[in-house]
Amino acid sequence: MTDTLAVTDGRVLTPEFDVIEADVLIDADAGEILEIGPGLAGDADGTLDATDSLVMPGLVNAHGHATMTLLRGYADDKTLEDWLQEDIWPAEAALTPEDVGVGTRLAAVELIRSGTTAFADMYFHVGEVVEAVREAGVRARVGHGVVTVGKDAEAARDDFAESLAVAEEYDGAADGRVRTAVMPHAPHTVGTEFFEEFVPKAREAGIPLHFHLNETETYLDEIDAEAGVRPTEYADDLGLLAEDTWVAHGVHLDAAEIETLAERGTAVAHCPASNMKLASGMAPVQELLDAGVTVALGTDGAASNNDLDLFDEIRDAAMIGKLAADDAAAVDAETAVRVATEGGARALGFDSGRIEAGANADLAVVDLDAAHLTPEHDLVSHLAYAARGSDVRHTVCDGEVLMRDGEVLAFDEADVRERAQEHAEALVERAEE
Numbered sequence: 001m002t003d004t005l006a007v008t009d010g011r012v013l014t015p016e017f018d019v020i021e022a023d024v025l026i027d028a029d030a031g032e033i034l035e036i037g038p039g040l041a042g043d044a045d046g047t048l049d050a051t052d053s054l055v056m057p058g059l060v061n062a063h064g065h066a067t068m069t070l071l072r073g074y075a076d077d078k079t080l081e082d083w084l085q086e087d088i089w090p091a092e093a094a095l096t097p098e099d100v101g102v103g104t105r106l107a108a109v110e111l112i113r114s115g116t117t118a119f120a121d122m123y124f125h126v127g128e129v130v131e132a133v134r135e136a137g138v139r140a141r142v143g144h145g146v147v148t149v150g151k152d153a154e155a156a157r158d159d160f161a162e163s164l165a166v167a168e169e170y171d172g173a174a175d176g177r178v179r180t181a182v183m184p185h186a187p188h189t190v191g192t193e194f195f196e197e198f199v200p201k202a203r204e205a206g207i208p209l210h211f212h213l214n215e216t217e218t219y220l221d222e223i224d225a226e227a228g229v230r231p232t233e234y235a236d237d238l239g240l241l242a243e244d245t246w247v248a249h250g251v252h253l254d255a256a257e258i259e260t261l262a263e264r265g266t267a268v269a270h271c272p273a274s275n276m277k278l279a280s281g282m283a284p285v286q287e288l289l290d291a292g293v294t295v296a297l298g299t300d301g302a303a304s305n306n307d308l309d310l311f312d313e314i315r316d317a318a319m320i321g322k323l324a325a326d327d328a329a330a331v332d333a334e335t336a337v338r339v340a341t342e343g344g345a346r347a348l349g350f351d352s353g354r355i356e357a358g359a360n361a362d363l364a365v366v367d368l369d370a371a372h373l374t375p376e377h378d379l380v381s382h383l384a385y386a387a388r389g390s391d392v393r394h395t396v397c398d399g400e401v402l403m404r405d406g407e408v409l410a411f412d413e414a415d416v417r418e419r420a421q422e423h424a425e426a427l428v429e430r431a432e433e
């Protein structure tokens with residue numbers, strides 16, 4: 001017999017971005033939405049009350065490094081290059097697999113609390129990330145991040161080979177909620193010969209790719225010095241761009257690069273808060289959208305953000321999108337919410353990001369009973385410009401309730417936070433020895 005859940009008595013954001021009064025009936029076993037309409041509570045085995053609330057698709061965080069919650073507030077107010085080289089990479093050299101498990105659990109609590117049901121993760125010790133995702137009940141596209149600069153040829157090959165092996169090992173884990181990708185860090189941090197050797201192998205195995213692209217001007221200069229071309233052309237020549245590939249940042253893209261991304265069907269995970277904090281620049285989001293590129297949103301790691309609340313990213317994307325285009329109509333409210341939901345789902349290859357029969361039952365229920373969400377002229381405007389992650393009341397992923405009335409069900413949250421504090425302190429102590 002099917003186990004069903006009805007989200008009742010709320011208003012629902014439809015794929016057309018209408019807001020309708022309806023219940024949402026979910027097949028909890030299949031993890032799918034069955035029906036949207038009035039009076040469905042009677043048909044369900046369980047209910048989730050959405051009175052005075054808006055039922056929206058779960059948010060999708062399309063770029064990040066979950067373990068970096070342990071480094072939140074460790075080093076701020078620097079450029080990307082100084083921050084990575086002086087603080088972050090030395091700290092990461094002292095990371096243990098257990099740290100990754102603890103940091104990812106902390107990230108999962110934060111994601112669930114703020115209505116994010118799917119995320120991308122590029123990091124190390126991916127087995128630990130997968131275990132945390134399994135326990136949390138969220139959905140994720142994970143991969144081992146490859147850096148070959150500073151390594152001898154054998155260590156560099158091993159690193160890229162590990163990314164491929166990890167992607168093959170964990171794809172489909174956690175009842176299919178975990179999918180994988182091969183994740184070379186960036187065009188300038190991985191040697192050309194390793195791309196040439198391993199990208200065809202990933203393509204043959206049907207494994208998607210994910211990497212940082214054109215985040216800062218310094219990084220453009222490095223590829224220019226090495227290959228004399230823009231990084232997007234360099235990546236394209238190496239076969240790195242395709243429909244199942246998504247890149248992070250895409251801040252400094254010229255018109256030809258935007259065209260190439262559109263032609264290849266490669267999505268861009270825009271990370272506005274990280275780009276502002278590190279003063280990396282303003283991504284041409286409206287130009288990307290106008291060219292037909294799928295745009296998604298990412299927080300990047302919590303050490304460059306400094307939280308994992310995607311409602312901030314929605315607002316930031318709309319704000320900085322207008323500044324970048326010098327046009328107040330650019331990246332409007334509906335667009336910003338769409339990129340955080342359906343754009344992210346498309347980039348990560350999940351059948352989520354919309355409330356529709358047959359789609360994954362990945363939802364966030366936002367409590368509208370708040371001063372900062374009053375009056376109700378336009379709820380999509382509220383989602384883009386006024387709502388916060390802390391307004392999320394319930395989170396559902398794959399048909400399972402992960403947070404009910406503000407209580408995260410998968411973890412003992414106090415224990416996760418205590419362990420994170422201990423591991424963060426010990427990590428920094430080891431790093432600074």
Ligand SMILES: CSC[C@H]1O[C@@H](n2cnc3c(O)ncnc32)[C@H](O)[C@@H]1O
Nearest residue numbers: 065088122123145146185212300301
């Ligand atoms: C090889 S695993 C991922 C690697 O990326 C580092 N990282 C974190 N934030 C950024 C960013 O904004 N740009 C480039 N690299 C970043 C992270 O610390 C890991 O070392």
Ligand SMILES: [Zn+2]
Nearest residue numbers: 064248300301
């Ligand atoms: Zn990143």
